[in-house]
Amino acid sequence: MAFVMQKRIDAGLSRKTARPQGRVVVAPVCSAAVEAPPAPAAKPAQSYGVFRLSYDTQNEDPSLTRTWKKTIKVAVTGASGNIANHLLFMLASGEVYGKDQPIALQLLGSERSKEALEGVAMELEDSLYPLLREVSIGTDPYEIFGDADWALMIGAKPRGPGMERADLLQQNGEIFQVQGRALNESASRNCKVLVVGNPCNTNALIAMENAPNIPRKNFHALTRLDENRAKCQLALKSGKFYTSVSRMAIWGNHSTTQVPDYINARIGGVPATDLIRDMKYFREEFTPKVALRGGALIKKWGRSSAASTAVSVADAIRSLVVPTAPGDCFSTGVISDGNPYGVREGLIFSFPCRSKGDGDYEICDDFLVDEWLRAKIRASEDELQKEKECVSHLIGMMGGSCALRGAADTTVPGEN
Amino acid sequence: MAFVMQKRIDAGLSRKTARPQGRVVVAPVCSAAVEAPPAPAAKPAQSYGVFRLSYDTQNEDPSLTRTWKKTIKVAVTGASGNIANHLLFMLASGEVYGKDQPIALQLLGSERSKEALEGVAMELEDSLYPLLREVSIGTDPYEIFGDADWALMIGAKPRGPGMERADLLQQNGEIFQVQGRALNESASRNCKVLVVGNPCNTNALIAMENAPNIPRKNFHALTRLDENRAKCQLALKSGKFYTSVSRMAIWGNHSTTQVPDYINARIGGVPATDLIRDMKYFREEFTPKVALRGGALIKKWGRSSAASTAVSVADAIRSLVVPTAPGDCFSTGVISDGNPYGVREGLIFSFPCRSKGDGDYEICDDFLVDEWLRAKIRASEDELQKEKECVSHLIGMMGGSCALRGAADTTVPGEN
Structure with missing residues (x-):
């Protein structure tokens, strides 16, 4: 069971010499603003305690690590x-x-x-x-x-x-x-x-x-916590277990303008709207219940929902490293460039996505967007555009004035 | 995907009619004291939210639940x-x-x-x-x-x-x-x-x-957190990864009189004392470091070690539902009746144990107990006997006076 000291510093240097060409940023950019100041001298982070000893897993206990x-x-x-x-x-x-x-x-x-x-x-x-x-x-x-x-x-x-x-x-x-x-x-x-x-x-x-x-x-x-909460609400309403809810997309911003998409959702393979024939529920109860769940939890719990947030982060990662089940999707906020739904480019926007499990993903292109959904998506898109304008100076964008001053607060309750 | 309402109440009643004969308690018992008062009327606990709907997993999604x-x-x-x-x-x-x-x-x-x-x-x-x-x-x-x-x-x-x-x-x-x-x-x-x-x-x-x-x-x-902490300390001292430490027994009380047993511990299959030839370390550093780890953590962290305690509970359960690796052991506080080390009967005492993974266990009988270990075990045993006498009225035991009043505090720091 040999152990070798890890060569973190060497590895760091070789990475730098091998660095690929920087990508060109598509958004209008004031390059002086986005240019990073001279980076601090690179030094490895401090390893802690027993982890200071590093091991070559190939040479360790082969039954465990082979x-x-x-x-x-x-x-x-x-x-x-x-x-x-x-x-x-x-x-x-x-x-x-x-x-x-x-x-x-x-x-x-x-x-x-x-x-x-x-x-x-x-x-x-x-x-x-x-x-x-x-x-x-x-x-x-x-x-x-x-x-x-x-x-x-x-x-x-x-x-x-x-x-x-x-x-x-x-x-x-x-x-x-x-x-x-x-x-x-x-x-x-x-x-x-x-x-x-x-x-x-x-x-x-x-x-x-x-x-x-x-x-x-x-x-x-992260919009996966919203997706999980939406699945739970559809399970509750339909009397089916939550594992049977699929294609539960969250569109847009992780704020109260988010759009939990009941139109494309399925329960046990059947459209949710076939099982729950109650448009008033979907439009007036379901959506706010999902968006305001964090606040309801804080009221009960006295603190924000750290455990289920962590679970949803784990789910979000797994969605990228495990192939998506055929026909299913997961929700994640990603760059809208080239999306098939006409959402304005240059925003981080939550879409239904699927992955081969290689860390990459693609936006699903087979989701039905009706008039109602289109209007809701547009409202969340507008909000994200306004947020972008408020931080224009942080992303090297010319102009942009912050129209959100004094605007209604759409922060998801319980999440500062 | 049929679902059936669960018959909790019926199940509860049938359990009661089928109840086996009560075991005879071995310790000297004042039966009036130990006899429970009339139990409250049995009613099922309140199921929560989506879990109010129960499912027959056999009839559900067979690919998942078969x-x-x-x-x-x-x-x-x-x-x-x-x-x-x-x-x-x-x-x-x-x-x-x-x-x-x-x-x-x-x-x-x-x-x-x-x-x-x-x-x-x-x-x-x-x-x-x-x-x-x-x-x-x-x-x-x-x-x-x-x-x-x-x-x-x-x-x-x-x-x-x-x-x-x-x-x-x-x-x-x-x-x-x-x-x-x-x-x-x-x-x-x-x-x-x-x-x-x-x-x-x-x-x-x-x-x-x-x-x-x-x-x-x-x-x-639960003495598994102590075992885990002891394994980590031996890993740190020996420069080997913690997964290579085995047969790490904790004897006695989950208090500062606990005995982390370096004599029988192995690192990479070799006695720990062969790898770490430093008796002063074992006797004067190792033992208090394990026992006082909780306090050191609170000082850093500002709160007690909930996450690693939960991990050790998970480990303790897994030790009973997964077979113990040949030659290895796990530590758990169990009834000392009939133990092979001469520890007084009628105490809950931590021993090295092994399990076939059926929920049951046996105390390992092949641990070497030398003079030093014997004396340490005896001290923890004496403490547990004193604790027992302090609670004699709660366990239907005659007599018993609490000799712990004013005694030195041996609570493991960070654990009230």
Whole structure:
């Protein structure tokens, strides 16, 4: 059972020399604004405790590790928060990436949460997950995103008292600008990025526009929790178990303008609208129930729904690494460029998607969009366009004035 | 995809008529004290939300459910607390009982936590776990333990300011007396009981003595977190990965008198003492590091280690439902009756055990106990005997005076 010291620094250097050409950004760009400042000197993130010792799994216990894949690096921001506290243990258990997929966790926290990050790393040590081969912790995104195959961006500032959605966009937008630049500099050239921190669509847009070296397709905003909640509501209403609900698309923004699509949803293979013949329910109850579920939960629970959010993040990742069942879809917020539904380009917009399980996906092109759905989609699209204009200075876009000041608040309750 | 309403009430009645003869309690018993008061009228626990609809898995989607086992009922106390908030999602995912084992969760909370319990149930709904077929919530242990195949007893009162260990024993002992009676009345006759709430050894003893209809062997106190922590420390010291540490026994009480057994531990199949030739480390660093790990974590993390505790509960259950690897063991606090190491009978004491994976176990009889280990084991045994005397009135035992008043506090830090 030999062990070898890992050559993280060498690996980092060779990656940089092999870096592919940066992609050209399609959106109108003021290149001076999007250009990253000189990146801090690259240094590896600090490995923690027992994870300081790294192992060559090929030379280790062959009965355990022979069939294992190459270790993947998963960076997580907001790593000392409640959602991560659930998610990290799911990732380490092998439930998400597979039982043959060893994993290195790279955890980003703030200066204030440094000690808590150590606590998380200690609990991961004590949990003895065979697949968890490395844990690094740190406060510098350039370090923590180093060679990351996945970046799960959970960390975002919660809204302070009296703060408008426009203020939240601004404040968190700045975080995602910095982190986007760090991704661009440090992460794997094919890093998959999933943004959980809200407002997640526009945060994902900002990260994407600041990381031109990473394919635009690779950026996701989490709308899977909305999809899961919608499936549960249809199960409740129809009296069927939730596993029988399929093709449950969420369109648009992860806000109260989101569109849970009952028109294309199926229950036990049959259109939901054939089983539930109640248009008033769908239009007046179902949609707000899904959108306001987070707020209902906070009222019961006294805190936001960290566990089910983490479950939905795990689901969102699995949807990209396991092939989608024939005819089914999953919902994820992705770049609207070239979408088959006429949604304006340049937005991170939730669509029904399917995947071959290779980390990539395509937008499903066989969803029926009727008048009602079209109008709802348009409203969410308009909102996302307004959000984009509010953060134009963070994505190198000329002009743009923030029309959301004083506008109605569409933040999904319970999610700052 | 037919669904049938579940016949919980009928099932409950038929269970009662079929109830086997109560076992005779071995310990000296004042039967009046141990006799339960007339049990409240049996009524089924309240099923929650989407779980109100129950399904005959045999008639459901055969591709999914054909190979499934019969649903098991798992009761969890302290279900709205932090440990349960991690554990319930692990249980529902199939990671613990297996991917072919459908599960019904029966969640016990207090009056104060009723709303939070609903919040937990809502998050379980939204997580769409295929194996999770029922969730019931309630505040009456007689209801919640109904037909339970497993009872995971996490709930216990935390210690108030200035409260002694003796007071904690008393206060939580009363909870476990009530819950033991409820188990005796309501649970499956072969229910497996795992006590997590501290002081867990003596709480398990109290529950056991108040549930004479359930085999004494079925009661466990959680020392698996201590085992996991000990394995991690040996990995750190030896420079080997933690999965290579085996035969890591914890003896005695889940308190600072616990004995993490380095003498029998192996690393990569070799005695730990052959790899780490440092007796001073083992005796003066290793043991306190394991016992005081919870306190170190609280200092870093600002809260107790709920996630890794939940992981260790999952590990403890898996150890009973998956066969133990040849030559290996796991640690669990069980009744000392007939143990091969001369530990006094009638205590819940942590031993190295092995299992065929059928829910049962036996105490390993091939562990070397040298002079040093013997003395340490004796000290933990003495402490457990004193704890037992402090709760004699809760277990129907004559006499017994509490010698722990004013004694040094051996509570494991971070665990009230």
